[in-house]
Amino acid sequence: MADKTASLTLGEKSYDYGLLSGSVGPDVVDIRKLYAQTGAFTYDPGFTSTASCESAITYIDGDQGILLHRGYPIDQLAENSTFMEVAHLLIHGELPKKDELDTFTYTITRHTMLHEQLIQFYRGFRRDAHPMAIMCGVVGALSAFYHDSTDITDPKQRMIASHRLIAKMPTIAAMAYKYSIGQPFMLPQNNLSYTGNFLRMTFGVPAEPYEVNPIVEQAMRTIFILHADHEQNASTSTVRLAGSSGANPFACIAAGIACLWGPAHGGANEAALNMLREIGTPDRIPEYIARAKDKEDPFRLMGFGHRVYKNYDPRAKVMQKIAADVLDQLDIDDPVFDVARELERIALHDEYFIEKKLYPNVDFYSGVVLSAIGFPTSMFTALFALARTVGWVAQWNEMISDPDQKIGRPRQLYTGPTQRDYVPVDKR
Ligand code: CMC
Secondary structure, three states: OOOOEEEEEEOOEEEEEEEEOOOOOOOEEOOOOHHHHHOOOOOOHHHOOOOOOOOOOEEEEOOOOEEEEOOEEHHHHHHHOOHHHHHHHHHHOOOOOHHHHHHHHHHHHOOOOOOHHHHHHHHOOOOOOOHHHHHHHHHHHHHHOOHHHOOOOOHHHHHHHHHHHHHHHHHHHHHHHHHHHOOOOOOOOOOOOHHHHHHHHHHOOOOOOOOOOHHHHHHHHHHHHHOOOOOOOHHHHHHHHHHOOOOOHHHHHHHHHHHHOOOOOOOHHHHHHHHHHHHOOHHHHHHHHHHHHOOOOOOOOOOEOOOOOOOOOHHHHHHHHHHHHHHHHOOOOOHHHHHHHHHHHHHHOOHHHHHOOOOEOOHHHHHHHHHHHOOOHHHHHHHHHHHHHHHHHHHHHHHHHOOOOOOOOOOOOOOOOOOOOOOOHHHO
Protein backbone atom coordinates (compact mmCIF):
# COMPACT_ATOMS: atom_id res chain seq x y z
CA MET A 1 0.00 0.00 0.00
CA ALA A 2 1.28 3.49 -0.85
CA ASP A 3 2.09 5.99 1.96
CA LYS A 4 -0.93 8.16 1.27
CA THR A 5 -4.44 6.74 1.04
CA ALA A 6 -7.86 7.89 -0.05
CA SER A 7 -10.91 6.65 1.84
CA LEU A 8 -14.23 5.84 0.28
CA THR A 9 -17.37 5.25 2.34
CA LEU A 10 -20.15 3.27 0.72
CA GLY A 11 -23.13 2.81 3.02
CA GLU A 12 -21.81 1.50 6.34
CA LYS A 13 -18.43 0.39 5.04
CA SER A 14 -15.23 2.30 4.49
CA TYR A 15 -12.45 1.34 2.08
CA ASP A 16 -8.90 2.65 1.74
CA TYR A 17 -7.19 3.06 -1.60
CA GLY A 18 -3.52 3.85 -2.09
CA LEU A 19 -2.40 7.03 -3.79
CA LEU A 20 0.25 6.54 -6.45
CA SER A 21 2.67 9.40 -7.06
CA GLY A 22 4.32 10.01 -10.40
CA SER A 23 7.60 11.88 -10.85
CA VAL A 24 5.52 15.06 -11.27
CA GLY A 25 1.81 15.81 -11.60
CA PRO A 26 -1.29 14.93 -9.61
CA ASP A 27 -1.42 11.82 -7.43
CA VAL A 28 -3.56 8.99 -8.70
CA VAL A 29 -6.02 7.02 -6.58
CA ASP A 30 -5.39 3.35 -7.27
CA ILE A 31 -8.89 1.93 -7.58
CA ARG A 32 -8.00 -1.31 -9.34
CA LYS A 33 -9.59 -3.37 -6.55
CA LEU A 34 -12.63 -1.12 -6.17
CA TYR A 35 -15.13 -3.29 -8.03
CA ALA A 36 -13.93 -6.55 -6.45
CA GLN A 37 -14.17 -5.00 -2.98
CA THR A 38 -17.29 -2.85 -3.27
CA GLY A 39 -19.24 -4.08 -6.29
CA ALA A 40 -19.33 -0.47 -7.57
CA PHE A 41 -17.81 1.09 -10.68
CA THR A 42 -16.55 4.65 -11.14
CA TYR A 43 -18.32 6.89 -13.66
CA ASP A 44 -16.13 9.18 -15.75
CA PRO A 45 -17.36 9.74 -19.31
CA GLY A 46 -14.64 11.40 -21.39
CA PHE A 47 -12.06 10.17 -18.82
CA THR A 48 -11.71 13.66 -17.36
CA SER A 49 -10.47 12.26 -14.02
CA THR A 50 -9.02 8.94 -15.12
CA ALA A 51 -5.37 7.98 -15.61
CA SER A 52 -5.70 5.10 -18.07
CA CYS A 53 -2.08 3.95 -17.87
CA GLU A 54 1.37 4.58 -16.45
CA SER A 55 3.64 6.36 -18.94
CA ALA A 56 7.12 7.91 -18.96
CA ILE A 57 6.94 9.58 -22.37
CA THR A 58 5.14 12.92 -22.26
CA TYR A 59 4.06 15.20 -19.43
CA ILE A 60 1.60 18.09 -19.66
CA ASP A 61 0.90 20.65 -16.96
CA GLY A 62 -2.26 22.16 -18.38
CA ASP A 63 -2.54 24.93 -15.79
CA GLN A 64 0.98 26.19 -16.39
CA GLY A 65 0.94 25.52 -20.16
CA ILE A 66 3.93 23.15 -20.00
CA LEU A 67 4.63 20.24 -22.37
CA LEU A 68 7.63 17.99 -21.80
CA HIS A 69 8.83 15.04 -23.89
CA ARG A 70 10.91 12.72 -21.69
CA GLY A 71 11.51 15.84 -19.56
CA TYR A 72 12.55 18.20 -22.37
CA PRO A 73 10.35 21.32 -22.89
CA ILE A 74 8.64 21.41 -26.28
CA ASP A 75 9.94 24.89 -27.10
CA GLN A 76 13.55 23.74 -26.64
CA LEU A 77 12.98 20.71 -28.87
CA ALA A 78 11.19 22.84 -31.47
CA GLU A 79 14.06 25.33 -31.46
CA ASN A 80 17.02 22.94 -31.49
CA SER A 81 16.07 19.40 -32.52
CA THR A 82 15.50 17.50 -35.71
CA PHE A 83 12.38 15.39 -36.12
CA MET A 84 14.50 12.23 -36.14
CA GLU A 85 16.03 13.23 -32.79
CA VAL A 86 12.58 13.77 -31.30
CA ALA A 87 11.37 10.44 -32.72
CA HIS A 88 14.35 8.67 -31.13
CA LEU A 89 13.73 10.50 -27.85
CA LEU A 90 10.06 9.53 -27.72
CA ILE A 91 10.62 5.90 -28.67
CA HIS A 92 13.89 5.15 -26.85
CA GLY A 93 13.72 7.60 -23.95
CA GLU A 94 16.88 9.62 -24.61
CA LEU A 95 18.18 12.10 -27.14
CA PRO A 96 20.44 10.02 -29.40
CA LYS A 97 24.22 10.28 -29.42
CA LYS A 98 25.65 11.09 -32.86
CA ASP A 99 26.17 7.43 -33.91
CA GLU A 100 22.73 6.45 -32.55
CA LEU A 101 21.11 9.28 -34.51
CA ASP A 102 22.94 8.23 -37.69
CA THR A 103 21.82 4.63 -37.29
CA PHE A 104 18.23 5.60 -36.49
CA THR A 105 18.04 8.04 -39.43
CA TYR A 106 19.59 5.45 -41.77
CA THR A 107 17.07 2.82 -40.66
CA ILE A 108 14.06 5.10 -41.13
CA THR A 109 15.36 6.26 -44.49
CA ARG A 110 15.69 2.66 -45.75
CA HIS A 111 11.99 1.98 -45.13
CA THR A 112 10.49 4.92 -47.03
CA MET A 113 9.26 3.02 -50.11
CA LEU A 114 5.87 1.31 -50.32
CA HIS A 115 5.29 -2.20 -51.59
CA GLU A 116 4.34 -1.85 -55.30
CA GLN A 117 1.13 -3.76 -54.71
CA LEU A 118 0.11 -1.33 -52.00
CA ILE A 119 0.34 1.52 -54.48
CA GLN A 120 -2.53 -0.11 -56.41
CA PHE A 121 -4.80 0.63 -53.45
CA TYR A 122 -4.83 4.33 -54.30
CA ARG A 123 -6.48 3.67 -57.65
CA GLY A 124 -9.49 2.23 -55.83
CA PHE A 125 -10.30 5.58 -54.20
CA ARG A 126 -12.34 8.35 -55.79
CA ARG A 127 -10.18 11.31 -56.79
CA ASP A 128 -12.11 13.52 -54.38
CA ALA A 129 -11.58 11.19 -51.40
CA HIS A 130 -10.43 13.00 -48.26
CA PRO A 131 -6.71 12.29 -47.66
CA MET A 132 -7.58 11.05 -44.16
CA ALA A 133 -9.93 8.46 -45.71
CA ILE A 134 -7.07 7.30 -47.91
CA MET A 135 -4.64 7.30 -44.96
CA CYS A 136 -7.02 5.15 -42.86
CA GLY A 137 -7.34 2.68 -45.70
CA VAL A 138 -3.72 2.51 -46.84
CA VAL A 139 -2.20 2.40 -43.35
CA GLY A 140 -4.67 -0.31 -42.37
CA ALA A 141 -3.68 -2.17 -45.54
CA LEU A 142 -0.02 -2.20 -44.43
CA SER A 143 -1.12 -4.96 -42.06
CA ALA A 144 -1.63 -7.20 -45.08
CA PHE A 145 1.92 -6.67 -46.38
CA TYR A 146 4.51 -6.82 -43.63
CA HIS A 147 4.02 -10.20 -41.99
CA ASP A 148 7.58 -10.28 -40.65
CA SER A 149 6.88 -7.49 -38.15
CA THR A 150 3.57 -8.41 -36.59
CA ASP A 151 4.57 -10.68 -33.71
CA ILE A 152 3.98 -8.07 -31.04
CA THR A 153 5.58 -10.21 -28.31
CA ASP A 154 8.95 -9.83 -30.07
CA PRO A 155 10.52 -6.42 -29.29
CA LYS A 156 12.60 -6.59 -32.50
CA GLN A 157 9.52 -7.08 -34.66
CA ARG A 158 7.73 -4.30 -32.80
CA MET A 159 10.63 -1.98 -33.58
CA ILE A 160 10.65 -2.94 -37.28
CA ALA A 161 6.91 -2.22 -37.49
CA SER A 162 7.53 1.12 -35.73
CA HIS A 163 10.32 2.07 -38.14
CA ARG A 164 8.18 1.11 -41.12
CA LEU A 165 5.27 3.22 -39.92
CA ILE A 166 7.40 6.33 -39.28
CA ALA A 167 9.24 5.90 -42.59
CA LYS A 168 6.25 5.18 -44.81
CA MET A 169 3.83 7.74 -43.44
CA PRO A 170 5.28 10.69 -45.47
CA THR A 171 5.16 8.56 -48.63
CA ILE A 172 1.56 7.53 -47.90
CA ALA A 173 0.42 11.10 -47.12
CA ALA A 174 2.18 12.61 -50.14
CA MET A 175 0.66 9.96 -52.44
CA ALA A 176 -2.80 10.71 -51.04
CA TYR A 177 -2.25 14.33 -52.09
CA LYS A 178 -0.83 13.49 -55.53
CA TYR A 179 -3.74 11.18 -56.20
CA SER A 180 -6.26 13.90 -55.34
CA ILE A 181 -4.73 16.35 -57.83
CA GLY A 182 -4.13 13.78 -60.55
CA GLN A 183 -0.34 14.07 -60.61
CA PRO A 184 2.06 11.11 -60.79
CA PHE A 185 3.31 9.70 -57.51
CA MET A 186 6.80 10.81 -56.54
CA LEU A 187 9.05 8.10 -55.11
CA PRO A 188 11.09 8.91 -52.00
CA GLN A 189 14.59 10.30 -52.42
CA ASN A 190 16.67 9.18 -49.48
CA ASN A 191 19.46 11.76 -49.62
CA LEU A 192 16.94 14.35 -48.42
CA SER A 193 15.90 14.98 -44.82
CA TYR A 194 12.70 13.37 -43.52
CA THR A 195 10.92 16.70 -44.06
CA GLY A 196 12.65 17.61 -47.32
CA ASN A 197 11.76 14.21 -48.75
CA PHE A 198 8.12 14.70 -47.79
CA LEU A 199 8.02 18.17 -49.38
CA ARG A 200 9.52 16.83 -52.60
CA MET A 201 7.09 13.90 -52.76
CA THR A 202 4.22 16.36 -52.19
CA PHE A 203 5.15 19.35 -54.33
CA GLY A 204 7.69 17.96 -56.80
CA VAL A 205 6.90 16.53 -60.24
CA PRO A 206 8.93 13.92 -62.15
CA ALA A 207 9.37 16.31 -65.09
CA GLU A 208 11.48 18.80 -63.14
CA PRO A 209 14.14 18.84 -60.45
CA TYR A 210 12.78 19.92 -57.05
CA GLU A 211 14.71 22.29 -54.80
CA VAL A 212 13.73 22.03 -51.14
CA ASN A 213 13.17 25.57 -49.81
CA PRO A 214 15.11 25.71 -46.51
CA ILE A 215 12.59 28.11 -44.94
CA VAL A 216 9.74 25.72 -45.68
CA GLU A 217 11.80 22.69 -44.64
CA GLN A 218 12.58 24.32 -41.30
CA ALA A 219 8.96 25.27 -40.71
CA MET A 220 7.74 21.75 -41.55
CA ARG A 221 10.33 20.21 -39.23
CA THR A 222 9.08 22.39 -36.37
CA ILE A 223 5.44 21.62 -37.16
CA PHE A 224 6.20 17.88 -37.12
CA ILE A 225 8.00 18.22 -33.77
CA LEU A 226 5.08 20.17 -32.28
CA HIS A 227 2.68 17.38 -33.27
CA ALA A 228 4.85 14.37 -32.41
CA ASP A 229 3.15 13.33 -29.17
CA HIS A 230 0.66 14.62 -26.63
CA GLU A 231 0.20 12.13 -23.83
CA GLN A 232 -3.09 10.15 -23.62
CA ASN A 233 -5.18 12.18 -26.07
CA ALA A 234 -8.14 10.59 -27.90
CA SER A 235 -6.20 9.11 -30.84
CA THR A 236 -3.32 7.84 -28.68
CA SER A 237 -5.81 6.25 -26.30
CA THR A 238 -7.47 4.70 -29.34
CA VAL A 239 -4.15 3.23 -30.49
CA ARG A 240 -3.51 1.89 -26.99
CA LEU A 241 -7.02 0.44 -26.71
CA ALA A 242 -6.82 -1.22 -30.13
CA GLY A 243 -3.33 -2.50 -29.30
CA SER A 244 -4.38 -3.79 -25.89
CA SER A 245 -6.12 -6.74 -27.56
CA GLY A 246 -2.86 -7.71 -29.25
CA ALA A 247 -4.04 -6.39 -32.65
CA ASN A 248 -1.77 -5.90 -35.65
CA PRO A 249 0.34 -2.73 -35.18
CA PHE A 250 -0.50 -1.24 -38.57
CA ALA A 251 -4.22 -1.73 -37.90
CA CYS A 252 -3.83 -0.02 -34.49
CA ILE A 253 -2.28 3.06 -36.11
CA ALA A 254 -5.09 3.11 -38.69
CA ALA A 255 -7.51 3.23 -35.73
CA GLY A 256 -5.57 6.22 -34.35
CA ILE A 257 -5.85 7.97 -37.71
CA ALA A 258 -9.62 7.43 -37.70
CA CYS A 259 -9.92 9.02 -34.27
CA LEU A 260 -7.62 11.92 -35.12
CA TRP A 261 -9.78 12.86 -38.10
CA GLY A 262 -12.60 14.37 -35.98
CA PRO A 263 -12.96 18.18 -35.74
CA ALA A 264 -12.66 18.11 -31.93
CA HIS A 265 -9.20 16.55 -32.31
CA GLY A 266 -6.83 16.65 -35.31
CA GLY A 267 -9.49 17.91 -37.70
CA ALA A 268 -9.53 21.21 -35.82
CA ASN A 269 -6.66 22.67 -37.89
CA GLU A 270 -8.71 22.32 -41.07
CA ALA A 271 -11.81 23.64 -39.30
CA ALA A 272 -9.86 26.56 -37.81
CA LEU A 273 -8.56 27.80 -41.15
CA ASN A 274 -11.98 27.37 -42.77
CA MET A 275 -13.44 29.42 -39.92
CA LEU A 276 -10.82 32.18 -40.26
CA ARG A 277 -11.46 32.35 -44.01
CA GLU A 278 -15.20 32.50 -43.42
CA ILE A 279 -14.72 35.39 -40.98
CA GLY A 280 -12.63 37.03 -43.70
CA THR A 281 -12.08 40.48 -42.19
CA PRO A 282 -11.44 41.68 -38.62
CA ASP A 283 -14.69 43.69 -38.52
CA ARG A 284 -16.70 40.44 -38.62
CA ILE A 285 -14.94 38.96 -35.57
CA PRO A 286 -17.44 40.24 -32.94
CA GLU A 287 -20.25 38.41 -34.77
CA TYR A 288 -18.34 35.11 -34.48
CA ILE A 289 -17.33 35.73 -30.87
CA ALA A 290 -21.01 36.29 -30.07
CA ARG A 291 -21.92 33.03 -31.81
CA ALA A 292 -19.25 31.12 -29.88
CA LYS A 293 -20.71 32.42 -26.62
CA ASP A 294 -24.33 31.70 -27.58
CA LYS A 295 -25.54 28.51 -25.86
CA GLU A 296 -28.20 28.04 -28.56
CA ASP A 297 -25.59 28.07 -31.33
CA PRO A 298 -23.42 24.94 -31.73
CA PHE A 299 -20.62 27.08 -33.22
CA ARG A 300 -17.28 27.02 -31.36
CA LEU A 301 -14.12 28.95 -32.03
CA MET A 302 -12.05 26.29 -33.72
CA GLY A 303 -8.44 26.16 -32.57
CA PHE A 304 -9.55 27.46 -29.17
CA GLY A 305 -9.86 25.56 -25.90
CA HIS A 306 -8.32 22.31 -24.78
CA ARG A 307 -9.22 19.47 -22.45
CA VAL A 308 -5.90 19.71 -20.61
CA TYR A 309 -4.51 23.22 -21.23
CA LYS A 310 -6.22 25.84 -19.12
CA ASN A 311 -3.50 28.24 -20.18
CA TYR A 312 -1.83 29.12 -23.48
CA ASP A 313 -0.93 25.90 -25.34
CA PRO A 314 2.90 26.06 -25.52
CA ARG A 315 2.72 24.61 -29.04
CA ALA A 316 0.47 27.49 -30.15
CA LYS A 317 3.10 29.99 -29.01
CA VAL A 318 5.73 28.37 -31.24
CA MET A 319 3.22 27.99 -34.07
CA GLN A 320 2.28 31.68 -33.95
CA LYS A 321 5.96 32.57 -34.35
CA ILE A 322 6.41 30.15 -37.26
CA ALA A 323 3.36 31.65 -38.96
CA ALA A 324 4.81 35.15 -38.67
CA ASP A 325 8.28 33.99 -39.86
CA VAL A 326 7.03 31.95 -42.82
CA LEU A 327 4.70 34.66 -44.10
CA ASP A 328 7.47 37.20 -43.70
CA GLN A 329 10.23 35.14 -45.29
CA LEU A 330 8.06 33.90 -48.16
CA ASP A 331 6.75 37.45 -48.56
CA ILE A 332 3.11 36.40 -48.30
CA ASP A 333 0.50 38.89 -47.18
CA ASP A 334 -2.33 36.68 -45.93
CA PRO A 335 -5.29 38.57 -44.41
CA VAL A 336 -6.24 35.36 -42.60
CA PHE A 337 -3.23 35.81 -40.31
CA ASP A 338 -4.44 39.31 -39.38
CA VAL A 339 -7.89 37.89 -38.64
CA ALA A 340 -6.32 35.15 -36.48
CA ARG A 341 -4.23 37.59 -34.45
CA GLU A 342 -7.13 39.98 -33.93
CA LEU A 343 -9.48 37.13 -33.02
CA GLU A 344 -6.98 35.89 -30.46
CA ARG A 345 -6.58 39.40 -29.01
CA ILE A 346 -10.32 39.94 -28.68
CA ALA A 347 -11.02 36.46 -27.26
CA LEU A 348 -8.24 36.72 -24.66
CA HIS A 349 -9.84 39.92 -23.35
CA ASP A 350 -13.39 38.56 -23.36
CA GLU A 351 -14.92 37.54 -20.03
CA TYR A 352 -16.40 34.29 -21.47
CA PHE A 353 -13.04 32.99 -22.69
CA ILE A 354 -11.18 34.23 -19.60
CA GLU A 355 -13.62 32.58 -17.22
CA LYS A 356 -13.59 29.27 -19.11
CA LYS A 357 -9.82 29.45 -19.57
CA LEU A 358 -10.06 29.09 -23.34
CA TYR A 359 -6.78 29.87 -25.10
CA PRO A 360 -5.51 29.23 -28.64
CA ASN A 361 -4.37 25.64 -29.12
CA VAL A 362 -1.83 24.22 -31.59
CA ASP A 363 -4.40 24.19 -34.39
CA PHE A 364 -5.20 27.89 -34.30
CA TYR A 365 -2.16 29.04 -36.26
CA SER A 366 -1.02 25.82 -37.94
CA GLY A 367 -3.50 26.22 -40.81
CA VAL A 368 -2.11 29.66 -41.64
CA VAL A 369 1.41 28.23 -41.98
CA LEU A 370 0.39 25.10 -43.88
CA SER A 371 -1.68 27.15 -46.27
CA ALA A 372 1.25 29.53 -46.86
CA ILE A 373 3.44 26.52 -47.66
CA GLY A 374 0.88 25.42 -50.25
CA PHE A 375 -1.08 22.60 -48.62
CA PRO A 376 -4.84 22.46 -49.24
CA THR A 377 -6.87 22.38 -46.00
CA SER A 378 -7.82 18.75 -46.60
CA MET A 379 -4.16 17.78 -46.10
CA PHE A 380 -3.77 19.44 -42.71
CA THR A 381 -4.98 16.54 -40.59
CA ALA A 382 -3.00 14.10 -42.72
CA LEU A 383 0.16 16.03 -41.75
CA PHE A 384 -0.86 15.83 -38.11
CA ALA A 385 -1.29 12.05 -38.49
CA LEU A 386 2.10 11.76 -40.15
CA ALA A 387 3.86 13.49 -37.25
CA ARG A 388 1.75 11.90 -34.50
CA THR A 389 2.64 8.42 -35.78
CA VAL A 390 5.89 8.78 -33.82
CA GLY A 391 3.97 9.33 -30.58
CA TRP A 392 1.52 6.55 -31.37
CA VAL A 393 4.25 3.96 -31.93
CA ALA A 394 6.17 5.14 -28.83
CA GLN A 395 3.04 4.82 -26.69
CA TRP A 396 2.07 1.50 -28.28
CA ASN A 397 5.54 0.05 -27.61
CA GLU A 398 5.46 1.31 -24.04
CA MET A 399 2.07 -0.31 -23.50
CA ILE A 400 3.04 -3.70 -24.93
CA SER A 401 6.22 -3.75 -22.80
CA ASP A 402 4.30 -2.90 -19.62
CA PRO A 403 3.95 -6.06 -17.47
CA ASP A 404 0.73 -4.61 -15.97
CA GLN A 405 -0.83 -4.21 -19.41
CA LYS A 406 -4.32 -5.71 -19.76
CA ILE A 407 -6.90 -5.55 -22.50
CA GLY A 408 -8.76 -2.23 -22.16
CA ARG A 409 -12.29 -3.01 -21.12
CA PRO A 410 -14.32 -0.18 -19.53
CA ARG A 411 -17.66 -0.87 -17.87
CA GLN A 412 -20.85 1.19 -18.01
CA LEU A 413 -23.76 2.67 -16.12
CA TYR A 414 -26.57 0.70 -17.72
CA THR A 415 -29.87 2.60 -18.09
CA GLY A 416 -31.66 0.45 -20.70
CA PRO A 417 -34.60 -1.94 -20.20
CA THR A 418 -34.24 -4.71 -17.64
CA GLN A 419 -34.88 -8.32 -18.71
CA ARG A 420 -38.14 -8.88 -20.64
CA ASP A 421 -39.56 -11.67 -22.80
CA TYR A 422 -39.47 -11.78 -26.57
CA VAL A 423 -42.73 -10.71 -28.25
CA PRO A 424 -43.56 -12.20 -31.73
CA VAL A 425 -43.79 -9.61 -34.50
CA ASP A 426 -47.62 -9.88 -34.90
CA LYS A 427 -48.12 -9.19 -31.18
CA ARG A 428 -46.00 -6.00 -30.92
N1 CMC B 1 -15.45 27.99 -28.33
C1 CMC B 1 -16.44 28.35 -27.50
N2 CMC B 1 -16.71 27.76 -26.32
C2 CMC B 1 -15.93 26.71 -25.98
C3 CMC B 1 -14.87 26.27 -26.79
C4 CMC B 1 -14.64 26.95 -28.00
N3 CMC B 1 -13.66 26.57 -28.82
N4 CMC B 1 -14.27 25.22 -26.21
C5 CMC B 1 -14.92 25.00 -25.06
N5 CMC B 1 -15.93 25.91 -24.92
C6 CMC B 1 -16.85 26.02 -23.77
C7 CMC B 1 -17.90 24.95 -23.83
O1 CMC B 1 -19.06 25.39 -24.50
C8 CMC B 1 -18.15 24.69 -22.36
O2 CMC B 1 -18.99 25.70 -21.89
P1 CMC B 1 -20.05 25.37 -20.69
O3 CMC B 1 -19.22 24.98 -19.51
O4 CMC B 1 -20.79 26.66 -20.50
O5 CMC B 1 -20.90 24.25 -21.20
C9 CMC B 1 -16.78 24.89 -21.72
O6 CMC B 1 -16.08 25.78 -22.60
C10 CMC B 1 -15.98 23.60 -21.55
O7 CMC B 1 -15.98 22.94 -22.81
P2 CMC B 1 -16.00 21.36 -22.97
O8 CMC B 1 -16.46 21.01 -24.34
O9 CMC B 1 -16.74 20.74 -21.81
O10 CMC B 1 -14.46 21.03 -22.80
P3 CMC B 1 -13.72 19.73 -23.30
O11 CMC B 1 -12.51 19.62 -22.47
O12 CMC B 1 -14.65 18.57 -23.34
O13 CMC B 1 -13.37 20.10 -24.82
C11 CMC B 1 -12.24 20.75 -26.77
C12 CMC B 1 -12.12 20.45 -25.28
C13 CMC B 1 -10.85 20.92 -27.38
C14 CMC B 1 -12.95 19.59 -27.50
C15 CMC B 1 -13.07 22.05 -26.95
O14 CMC B 1 -12.40 23.13 -26.32
C16 CMC B 1 -13.35 22.38 -28.41
O15 CMC B 1 -14.32 21.85 -28.99
N6 CMC B 1 -12.49 23.25 -29.05
C17 CMC B 1 -12.60 23.51 -30.48
C18 CMC B 1 -11.98 22.37 -31.26
C19 CMC B 1 -10.46 22.38 -31.20
O16 CMC B 1 -9.83 23.42 -31.38
N7 CMC B 1 -9.87 21.19 -31.00
C20 CMC B 1 -8.42 21.02 -31.01
C21 CMC B 1 -7.86 20.56 -29.70
S1 CMC B 1 -6.08 20.71 -29.65
C22 CMC B 1 -5.48 19.60 -30.81
C23 CMC B 1 -5.80 18.20 -30.54
O17 CMC B 1 -5.58 17.72 -29.44
O18 CMC B 1 -6.24 17.52 -31.47
